[in-house]
Each structure stands twice: as structure tokens, then as C-alpha cells.
Amino acid sequence: MSDTILEMRKITKTFPGVTALSDVSFKVRRGDIHCLVGENGAGKSTLMKVLSGVHPHGSFEGDILIDGERRAFRGIADSERAGIAIIYQELALVPEMTVYENILLGHELRRGPVIDWNATIQKASSMLERVRLDVNPATKVKDLGVGKQQLVEIAKALSRDVRLLILDEPTAALNEDDCDNLLGIIRDLKTQGVTCVMISHKLKEVISIADRVTVLRDGKTVRDLDAAKGEIAEPVLIKHMVGREIDNVYPPRLAKPKDEVVLEVRDWNAYDPRIGRKVLKDVALHVRKGEIVGIAGLMGSGRTELARSLFGNPDGYELSGELVLKGRPRRFKSPRDAIDAGLAYASEDRKGNGLILIQDVKQNITLANLRALVRRGAAVDANAEVKVANGYREALNIKTPSVEQKVVNLSGGNQQKVSVAKWLFVKPDVLILDEPTRGIDVGAKYEIYTIMNRLVEEGMSIIMISSELPEVLGMSDRVYVISAGRVTGELAAAEANQENIMRLATS
Amino acid sequence: MTIQGLKKIVRSNIREYGMYIALVVIMAIFSIATKGTFISSRNIANLLNQTGYIAVLAVGMTLVIVIRHIDLSVGFLAGFLGAVAAIAIVAWELPVWLVIPMILAMGVVAGLVTAFPVAALGIPAFVASLAGWLIYRGLLLRVTSATGTIIIPNEAFNAIGNGYIPDLFPAESPFLPGMHKLTLLLGLCAALFFVVSQIRARRAKRAYALEVLPADLFALKLVFVVGVVALVTWILAGYNGLSWTLVIVLAVVAAYDYVTKQTVLGRHIYAVGGNPEAAELSGISVKRITYIVFASMGFLTALSGILFASRLQSATPTAGTLFEMDAIASAYIGGVSAAGGVGSITGSLVGALVYMSLMNGMNLLGTDISLQYVIRGAVLALAVIFDVATRRRAAKS
Numbered sequence: 066m067s068d069t070i071l072e073m074r075k076i077t078k079t080f081p082g083v084t085a086l087s088d089v090s091f092k093v094r095r096g097d098i099h100c101l102v103g104e105n106g107a108g109k110s111t112l113m114k115v116l117s118g119v120h121p122h123g124s125f126e127g128d129i130l131i132d133g134e135r136r137a138f139r140g141i142a143d144s145e146r147a148g149i150a151i152i153y154q155e156l157a158l159v160p161e162m163t164v165y166e167n168i169l170l171g172h173e174l175r176r177g178p179v180i181d182w183n184a185t186i187q188k189a190s191s192m193l194e195r196v197r198l199d200v201n202p203a204t205k206v207k208d209l210g211v212g213k214q215q216l217v218e219i220a221k222a223l224s225r226d227v228r229l230l231i232l233d234e235p236t237a238a239l240n241e242d243d244c245d246n247l248l249g250i251i252r253d254l255k256t257q258g259v260t261c262v263m264i265s266h267k268l269k270e271v272i273s274i275a276d277r278v279t280v281l282r283d284g285k286t287v288r289d290l291d292a293a294k295g296e297i298a299e300p301v302l303i304k305h306m307v308g309r310e311i312d313n314v315y316p317p318r319l320a321k322p323k324d325e326v327v328l329e330v331r332d333w334n335a336y337d338p339r340i341g342r343k344v345l346k347d348v349a350l351h352v353r354k355g356e357i358v359g360i361a362g363l364m365g366s367g368r369t370e371l372a373r374s375l376f377g378n379p380d381g382y383e384l385s386g387e388l389v390l391k392g393r394p395r396r397f398k399s400p401r402d403a404i405d406a407g408l409a410y411a412s413e414d415r416k417g418n419g420l421i422l423i424q425d426v427k428q429n430i431t432l433a434n435l436r437a438l439v440r441r442g443a444a445v446d447a448n449a450e451v452k453v454a455n456g457y458r459e460a461l462n463i464k465t466p467s468v469e470q471k472v473v474n475l476s477g478g479n480q481q482k483v484s485v486a487k488w489l490f491v492k493p494d495v496l497i498l499d500e501p502t503r504g505i506d507v508g509a510k511y512e513i514y515t516i517m518n519r520l521v522e523e524g525m526s527i528i529m530i531s532s533e534l535p536e537v538l539g540m541s542d543r544v545y546v547i548s549a550g551r552v553t554g555e556l557a558a559a560e561a562n563q564e565n566i567m568r569l570a571t572s
Numbered sequence: 573m574t575i576q577g578l579k580k581i582v583r584s585n586i587r588e589y590g591m592y593i594a595l596v597v598i599m600a601i602f603s604i605a606t607k608g609t610f611i612s613s614r615n616i617a618n619l620l621n622q623t624g625y626i627a628v629l630a631v632g633m634t635l636v637i638v639i640r641h642i643d644l645s646v647g648f649l650a651g652f653l654g655a656v657a658a659i660a661i662v663a664w665e666l667p668v669w670l671v672i673p674m675i676l677a678m679g680v681v682a683g684l685v686t687a688f689p690v691a692a693l694g695i696p697a698f699v700a701s702l703a704g705w706l707i708y709r710g711l712l713l714r715v716t717s718a719t720g721t722i723i724i725p726n727e728a729f730n731a732i733g734n735g736y737i738p739d740l741f742p743a744e745s746p747f748l749p750g751m752h753k754l755t756l757l758l759g760l761c762a763a764l765f766f767v768v769s770q771i772r773a774r775r776a777k778r779a780y781a782l783e784v785l786p787a788d789l790f791a792l793k794l795v796f797v798v799g800v801v802a803l804v805t806w807i808l809a810g811y812n813g814l815s816w817t818l819v820i821v822l823a824v825v826a827a828y829d830y831v832t833k834q835t836v837l838g839r840h841i842y843a844v845g846g847n848p849e850a851a852e853l854s855g856i857s858v859k860r861i862t863y864i865v866f867a868s869m870g871f872l873t874a875l876s877g878i879l880f881a882s883r884l885q886s887a888t889p890t891a892g893t894l895f896e897m898d899a900i901a902s903a904y905i906g907g908v909s910a911a912g913g914v915g916s917i918t919g920s921l922v923g924a925l926v927y928m929s930l931m932n933g934m935n936l937l938g939t940d941i942s943l944q945y946v947i948r949g950a951v952l953a954l955a956v957i958f959d960v961a962t963r964r965r966a967a968k969s
Binding site for chain 2: 401403412418424433444451452467468487
């Protein structure tokens with residue numbers, strides 16, 4: 066057997082309007098832990114989807130070789146048969162089923178026509194042992210924490226004699242203990258002969274675990290690094306990932322924030338009756354006029370919950386505490402109330418709940434403030450609507466053939482601009498931007514930053530929630546750090562750095 | 573224009589016009605097969621009156637499906653409300669001018685009742701309205717159990733389903749003898765209105781540099797629509813003119829088309845259908861929209877019940893059977909998407925016409941009822957497949 070378990074040669078994959086991968090080559094040695102790093106949108110996930118057959122053979126250019134043999138996967142079933150398993154960020158478990166049912170799902174052990182449940186439980190138990198997960202296999206998956214669910218996913222992959230395990234940001238949603246545990250298990254699997262490809266944004270973890278690292282940037286392979294040669298170090302990785310000095314990414318801001326406090330929150334508590342626990346505890350924060358306040362925190366820390374609890378509470382949390390907007394104590398019953406009072410929230414999940422993809426650019430831009438376009442009794446003035454949409458298209462440089470283009474056909478960056486435009490048309494006093502640059506390319510990011518600066522210079526206040534620390538540091542006047550539903554720190558721009566934020570975020 | 577360009581335009585608009593073309597083709601086939609009986613004034617008038625009570629249901633159902641729900645209760649609710657109308661006229665001896673608004677109000681209340689478990693408790697509309705289906709069927713049987721079929725001996729009420737608008741000019745005048753002049757005049761007005769509003773809309777769009785149909789195709793579209801309006805008007809004028817049913821249906825379609833396309837409410841309905849979460853986060857109350865859409869469905873169901881009872885001049889214990897399925901099929905044939913957010917009022921009207929033309933035409937040909945069902949099913953399947961296929965292609969290009 067050859068030394069190379071996987072080789073991907075000259076992979077090019079295009080989507081309408083975007084080249085996601087161009088001429089990417091990727092080689093994995095047998096028995097290695099191979100990390101794949103790169104900024105959001107660099108093409109990591111696309112590359113793995115090409116490998117696993119999600120993008121079937123023929124929908125991309127280039128070759129995939131497993132053990133030196135050319136393969137053409139038409140779907141996930143094909144790649145699974147070749148011993149490849151991929152575990153996504155969003156777990157693919159059935160919450161209402163038990164752990165053992167999930168592990169053997171799709172590969173049920175049978176005796177004649179019926180499932181052999183005893184053998185199933187036995188096999189599941191032995192897989193759970195391999196991932197050192199000590200739970201009753203009859204537990205329902207929904208009753209496990211995210212970290213344990215992740216291990217169930219890995220156990221599921223192992224039950225299929227996986228030789229090449231691909232993990233797409235496995236630690237993104239985990240706390241530190243779960244992370245360490247998971248990394249330990251990946252090392253274990255290595256000794257058991259499982260090769261592992263891991264996509265990760267957490268460079269420390271990459272450095273600690275990787276035998277080799279491939280850096281992708283803008284859909285191209287930038288560099289392969291080898292731990293044995295001592296090539297893997299944080300500055301090197303960052304340099305290759307961003308490809309330029311990090312300080313240059315943020316446009317300068319001309320105006321300083323005013324002293325006037327626009328939004329203040331005190332003793333803010335939220336209890337989520339659906340999951341039966343408190344998601345926010347005694348949160349206090351304030352925002353000044355013309356200020357960009359960064360909110361940093363890991364996924365699941367309560368950042369989005371905070372934003373949504375302020376923005377009219379569409380999730381039905383039980384709230385307590387004070388919310389003061391422009392000097393008036395408020396209690397919003399719906400997003401409509403919040404919008405009318407001058408608070409807007411651009412969702413982190415553009416496609417899921419930010420935009421209406423099947424509608425066109427102008428309809429999305431005017432949606433939250435259609436009333437402003439009504440003339441002659443009840444009708445929406447179609448001409449005024451086009452005028453408004455064209456205005457924002459120009460001001461935000463939204464790249465679209467026309468404002469009648471469906472939003473689904475736009476690139477991520479332009480979708481984000483549409484989402485921002487929608488809230489600008491409402492003309493809020495405080496705009497909450499949740500992950501404003503997630504999944505968009507570097508150029509579009511810069512444009513979003515420029516727009517943000519212009520808005521605060523005009524007197525708007527912005528709360529920016531972001532998991533990208535450089536962005537939080539580069540854009541904010543002040544930073545609040547959130548961890549497990551609490552504000553664990555408030556830092557002025559001058560004193561904030563990646564290290565102290567990360568420390569607070571994990572405290 | 574190049575052939576290539578024409579192809580592209582046809583392809584990108586085929587979904588929009590496909591149903592109109594299908595309707596014309598179906599009518600042409602039946603006209604030929606029945607040696608002209610199908611296209612005769614008398615039959616067309618009859619066909620449109622038959623379509624009325626399904627068309628109004630299809631209009632309401634369109635919005636229900638657009639917001640990703642369904643309402644199965646409408647058939648027997650229409651039957652039940654028709655029976656209540658009959659009882660109110662016959663047994664309670666209430667005047668018609670009171671009965672009609674009363675029945676319509678009852679329809680709105682019934683719609684809100686169906687909406688409550690859906691909007692407030694998150695119960696799937698399929699289940700909530702299935703319960704309504706059973707309940708209204710039971711109620712219909714109950715109110716008609718003592719009397720059986722209730723004959724409605726009220727001319728004013730029965731005119732809704734059988735009468736025609738009066739003519740302002742004497743029928744035997746030397747100019748166009750035997751034709752219904754007011755109908756012709758209204759048809760002419762409709763055609764003029766259509767041409768003027770289309771030209772104005774096109775001009776406005778061009779002022780904003782938006783994509784419009786090329787001039788020759790635009791002219792073709794105008795000629796086609798005006799031609800159809802002229803033909804239909806001419807055919808109807810040759811019999812008794814516009815029926816009250818058709819007037820009511822056209823009024824409902826015009827009002828709903830205006831609301832859905834022009835008003836904030838309409839845009840909010842489609843936003844909720846396109847992405848309920850995004851709509852909620854944009855300040856739209858999904859609950860409120862759900863109540864409104866089901867209330868409108870209830871209103872139109874009551875109207876359908878009145879139209880049907882009036883047409884039969886009686887209320888029967890089986891009135892409304894399978895109306896809901898006919899309405900749903902019409903909406904789907906008319907291009908409504910089950911995924912939500914897509915579908916137009918005019919599309920559903922055409923869907924209803926296609927569906928009822930098939931029934932009417934096959935009845936004229938004496939096609940066996942068993943075969944009729946098979947053919948209607950096949951047309952529904954084909955329409956939906958066509959819709960999905962063209963939508964996919966549009967997404968790719």
C-alpha cells in the first residue's frame with residue numbers, strides 16, 4: 066500500500082458566479098492528523114464536500130485518488146464505501162432516537178428481515194468505548210450535550226470501518242474540557258490506524274495536534290506545512306491564511322463616539338422555557354451614540370440569545386431586567402415594537418432567517434418598512450420602491466444585475482449587504498449586526514466595515530457580534546466578552562487583544 | 573430579434589404563460605372534439621358559472637398554501653353554510669339582504685376558529701382543518717337531516733348563481749341585434765384598461781432601467797390578451813351576457829389580486845410564506861397573517877357556499893363534497909408552490925378554469941366518469957411536474 070491514502074489533484078469547483086476552488090491539490094499521508102485551515106470562505110468545506118461526494122463526480126474538475134486509485138464518487142454512499150466518513154459542524158443525528166439506534170442508522174445489523182437489537186447494542190457499546198464515551202447506549206441523543214453528541218457521531222463513523230475521518234470544525238461548539246477530550250480521542254484513533262482530516266479555526270489546537278497542515282486561501286492551496294520539519298507555528302499560519310498584514314484589513318474611522326448613551330441594559334436575565342435553562346444571567350451593557358460595541362464570545366455563549374432577547378424576544382424567553390432605549394424604559398413584545406422604537410437586528414443566519422431568498426433584492430430591502438412606501442391609501446408605490454432599492458444598491462455597492470434579481474442568486478457578501486440595506490431603510494438608532502461578515506470574502510468584508518464606519522459617523526450606534534476576534538478588535542470602540550450567558554468582561558479598544566478576550570470568553 | 577434571444581425570453585417566461593397556453597390548447601381541443609359545442613355561447617356561460625364556486629375557493633386556498641398551510645375543511649363548511657342560508661331563508665324567513673352578510677360573517681368566524689389552533693398552538697393546519705372537515709360534515713348532515721334537500725324558493729337569492737346582468741340597451745335594437753350590449757361595453761372597457769395599465773407599467777419600469785419584454789413581444793402579449801377578452805366577451809354577449817356569478821368571481825379576483833400585489837398586507841403574506849422566521853424578524857406578526865389568511869379563506873368559503881346553493885336553488889346533505897380537493901388542485905395547477913411564498917391569484921383562477929374546462933369538456937364528450945378522474949389526476953400531476961421543471965431551469969439560468 067502506498068504511503069498516501071488520499072490525493073486530490075487539481076480540483077476546480079465553480080458555483081454560478083463564484084469559483085469556490087481553483088486548481089486545489091491536497092495530499093494526505095496514511096496515519097496522519099492533517100489539518101485544513103483558512104479563513105471563512107477559503108474553500109475548506111467545499112473541498113471536503115467534493116471529497117465525500119456531496120458534490121458528485123462530474124460537477125467539478127480534477128481527480129480524486131484513494132490509495133493511488135482514481136475514484137468517482139456519485140454520492141455520499143460511494144465515499145462511505147471507500148472508507149471515508151465526514152462529520153459536519155451541524156450534527157446529523159436523529160435527536161429522538163437512542164444512541165445505539167443512531168450509531169447503526171443506515172447500517173442496521175439484521176437477523177433475517179428484522180433488526181438484531183442485542184447485537185446492535187453490543188456493537189454500539191464497543192464503539193462508544195473506542196471514543197471513551199461513558200453513556201447508556203439507550204439514552205436519547207437529544208438528552209446529551211453537544212460534546213457527547215459529537216462523540217456519538219464519531220462512534221457512528223467508526224462503526225463503518227472508516228479509514229479516513231473528516232471533521233469539519235469539530236470543536237467550534239465545544240467547551241474547553243470537551244475540546245481536550247475530543248483531541249485526545251483523535252490522537253487515540255490515530256494509533257488505531259484511522260487517518261484524520263480536521264478543519265479548524267482554532268490555531269492553538271491545530272498546532273497541538275497536526276502532523277501536517279494545508280492552508281487554503283480564496284479557493285487556492287497556499288502552503289503545505291509539516292510538523293516534523295517544525296514548520297507549524299501560529300504566525301506562519303496566520304500569515305498564510307490572511308496573506309497580508311492583519312492591520313490593513315480595517316478602514317480608519319474619522320469620528321469619535323459621543324458621550325450620550327443610547328441603549329442601556331441592566332440586570333438582564335433570560336430563561337428559555339423550551340430548553341429549561343437560563344441563557345442570559347445578569348447582563349449589563351450600554352452603547353453610546355456613534356459607537357461600535359463589539360460582543361465577543363464563543364458559539365453558544367449567549368451572544369445571539371442576547372441580541373434576540375433585546376430585539377422583541379421572538380423566541381419567547383422569560384425576561385427580567387431593564388432595557389432603556391433613548392432614555393425611555395422599554396419592554397418590547399415583538400420585533401415590530403423594537404423596530405418602531407429604533408432598534409434593529411440583522412440576523413447571523415442570512416439564509417435561514419435573515420432574508421427571503423425566493424424574493425428579489427428590492428422586496429427584501431423594503432420588507433421591514435413597507436409602510437413608508439404606501440401612497441394613495443393602501444398600495445405600495447412600486448416606483449418609489451425601485452428608487453429606494455436602487456439607492457441602497459448604489460450606496461452599498463450591491464453587485465446585482467438589477468434590483469429585481471432574486472436574492473438567492475447573489476453571493477454571500479452581496480446578500481449580507483442586502484440584509485444591511487434592509488435595516489438601513491428602517492433608519493434605526495441602534496443596529497445589532499450578528500456576524501456581519503460570516504462566510505463572505507475579504508473584499509466584501511472590507512466594504513461592510515466601511516459601511517459600518519460611515520453609519521456610526523452619521524450618528525447610528527452599532528452592536529457587532531462576531532466570532533472573529535481580529536474583526537472585533539479592528540472595528541470596536543469597546544468590547545464586551547460573553548461566556549455562558551454572562552458578561553465576563555468589558556474592554557476598551559486600546560486594552561483589548563486576542564489573548565485577554567479569549568481568556569474572558571473561556572472563563 | 574435573434575432566435576437565441578427569443579428562445580431565452582420564451583424560456584424565462586414559459587412558467588408565467590404556460591397555464592394560459594394550456595388553457596387555450598385545452599379549449600381548442602374540446603371545441604374541435606365537440607364540433608363547436610364546447611365553445612358555444614351557452615356552454616361557455618355555463619362553464620364559467622360552474623367554475624365560480626371552485627374559483628373563489630381556489631383564490632382563498634392560494635393564500636393559505638402560500639403561507640405554507642392547507643385548509644381541508646372548506647368543502648363541507650361551504651356546504652354547511654349554504655344549508656344555513658337555505659334554512660335562514662326558508663324556515664326563519666329572513667330577507668336575503670340580511671342572510672348573505674350573516675353567512676359571510678359566519679364564514680369569517682369559522683376561518684378564525686380553524687386558524688386558532690394553527691396560529692396560537694402550532695398545530696399543523698392539516699390536522700386542524702381535518703377536524704373541521706369532520707365537524708362541518710356532521711353539522712351539514714344534522715341541519716338537513718329533518719328535511720333532506722331544502723328547496724330555496726327565492727328568486728333574488730337564486731339569481732346569484734343563475735341570473736345575468738340586465739342590459740341597458742334594448743336587445744332588439746338595429747345595432748348588433750341579439751347581443752348583450754352592456755357586456756360588450758364592459759369587455760371593451762376591460763381591454764382598454766388592461767392595455768393602458770400595461771403600457772404605463774412598462775414605461776415606469778423602463779424609467780428605472782429594469783428588464784422589460786422587448787417591444788414586439790410586449791405587443792404580442794397585448795394583442796393576445798385583448799383578443800382573448802374580446803373573444804370571451806363576444807361569446808358571452810351572444811347568450812345572456814355577464815352572469816352575476818362571473819361578476820362576483822371577477823370582483824373577488826380583482827380585489828385579491830390588488831391586495832396581494834399592491835398592498836403591504838399582500839407583501840407581508842408572501843414574506844411569511846417565503847420565510848416565516850425572516851418575516852417575524854422583519855417586524856411582521858406571523859400569527860396575525862395566519863389569522864387574516866384563514867379568515868379570508870372562511871369568507872370565500874361562505875361565498876362559495878352561497879354560490880353553490882344559489883346555483884342548485886337548494887341545499888343538499890352532500891353539498892360541498894370534495895370542493896376542497898378541487899380548490900387545492902386548481903391552485904396547484906395554477907402554479908402555487910407547496911414550499912410556500914409562490915403563487916398568484918390570477919394563476920389560480922386560470923388553474924380553476926383549466927380544471928373545470930376538463931370536466932365540462934369531458935362531460936360534453938360523454939367520457940366515462942372513472943376515466944374523467946384519471947385524466948384530471950394526470951393533468952394535475954403534469955402541471956406540477958411542469959412547474960417544478962421550469963422552476964429548476966429558471967434557477968439554473
